[in-house]
Amino acid sequence: MQPGEFRLIEVLRSALGETDPDLLVGMGDDAAVVRCREPVTICSDTLVAGRHFFADVAATDLAWKALAVNLSDLAAMGAIPRWALLNLSLPAGQNCDWGLWVEDFAAGWRALAKPSGLRLIGGDTVATDGPLTLTVTVLGAQRDAPMRRDAARPGQGVWVSGCIGDAAAALDIAWSARALPARPPAGLSTQAQWALEQRRLRPTPRTALGEAAARCGVACAQDISDGFVADLGHILQASGVGARICVDDLPISVALRPALGEDWEAWQRWPLTGGDDYELILCVPPELEDTLRGIGRETGVPLTRVGEIAPAEVGLELRWRGELRRIDGHGGHQHVF
Known part of the structure; x- marks a missing residue:
């Protein structure tokens, strides 16, 4: 009953x-x-x-x-x-x-x-x-001024918490296991696949980091749910700015890195557009970057500088292996499975 x-x-x-x-x-x-x-x-x-x-x-x-x-x-x-x-x-x-x-x-x-x-x-x-x-x-x-999408300004550093791409790669593995269309990462150990799946099922919300960043004066942030490029794009559109990003600097986990290598399609599919990471993008003025590094140490959250906010006419500039690259047919994470 x-x-x-x-x-x-x-x-x-x-x-x-x-x-x-x-x-x-x-x-x-x-x-x-x-x-x-x-x-x-x-x-x-x-x-x-x-x-x-x-x-x-x-x-x-x-x-x-x-x-x-x-x-x-x-x-x-x-x-x-x-x-x-x-x-x-x-x-x-x-x-x-x-x-x-x-x-x-x-x-x-x-x-x-x-x-x-x-x-x-x-x-x-x-x-x-x-x-x-x-x-x-x-x-x-909300004890401090809220961090907003429309507060990015040219000259600010673009920072990312944790690692990105794990959940999207794990989703491809899960799709493949259910005989659904997918491109699962090749050559990963069982332990690496398990680590990716844990990141998909149990993401870690960066609440302590967000609270501390707002307290120190960071004014612009966005969580990564739809993918790094899509969510950074929300910031750029709302703020009326562009960005220059070094894709090589994106934080990649030990579990996922072997599946990426020199495969631009894999970099696009998982770290750049995969989504479901629930990490933070923070746009940080130069005078606050050392403070942010200290916050990362205090909260135990790895933080990586991956680029810089630029004037609007730059658009979104992605540089990988020393060359400018474009995103081919990836619109970010879609809730359709």
């Missing part, structure tokens, strides 16, 4: 309903009530089975990623995670024990929410005749 809605809510409340001095009314009432002591930054994402994730994904991994993609948006603004709302639409008639599934989901959520300082304060659960769907809304405290 499937558990009812109230039972599922109780599972979530018992697992995730932590106390908070600024949470005046939490889960279990008609609405949550919070006390806001500073400006609040709000973002929301909806994920649909078959379009944003494979339907057979483990509930723990799905919970982690659903929360991570939202926390990454807060990181790009420099906000501090505070509260979240969760809406679950669970397919009716499936041979699934949704009570156990929600318990596993709660465990995956808690694994990321607890170290992030995030509290689940409400939401909804419903049955649906469609695919599994979830919407997560997160609220963060």
Whole structure:
């Protein structure tokens, strides 16, 4: 017998309903009530089975990623995670024990929410005749001026956190394993493929980095969800500027590097346009670059300078192996699988 809605809510409340001095009314009432002591930054994402994730994904991994993609948006603004709302639409008639599934989901959520300082304060659960769907809304405290897409200026350095391209390569491997059209990276060990898959399933939102960057005066950032070129393009368009990027300087993981080599198509497909990395692009004035390096050391996040913001007439200039290159037919990550 499937558990009812109230039972599922109780599972979530018992697992995730932590106390908070600024949470005046939490889960279990008609609405949550919070006390806001500073400006609040709000973002929301909806994920649909078959379009944003494979339907057979483990509930723990799905919970982690659903929360991570939202926390990454807060990181790009420099906000501090505070509260979240969760809406679950669970397919009716499936041979699934949704009570156990929600318990596993709660465990995956808690694994990321607890170290992030995030509290689940409400939401909804419903049955649906469609695919599994979830919407997560997160609220963060904006203690410093928000970092924005429209604040890039010529002369600023373009910096990238972590490594990029891993998740896109892992997605190609996952597609290939399901006999779907793909170009999986060749010659990777089982250990390397596992490392890439972990990056796809459990990205690390750079909230501490984003908060510290905003505090030190960085004014422009963007998280990498649609791919480096596409998301840098959002900055360039919003700010009315161009950029010169050295593709050779892009941060590439030890797991992925052997699959890239001198293959320009591979560089385009994974690090440049693959997406789903949830790292940060930061546009940093020269006088703040040493401070940013220090923030990277303090937060334990690798940071790499990959280029410079330029006047608008430059457009997006990509240089690889000493030559100017162009992107051939890659429009960034699309949510279509």
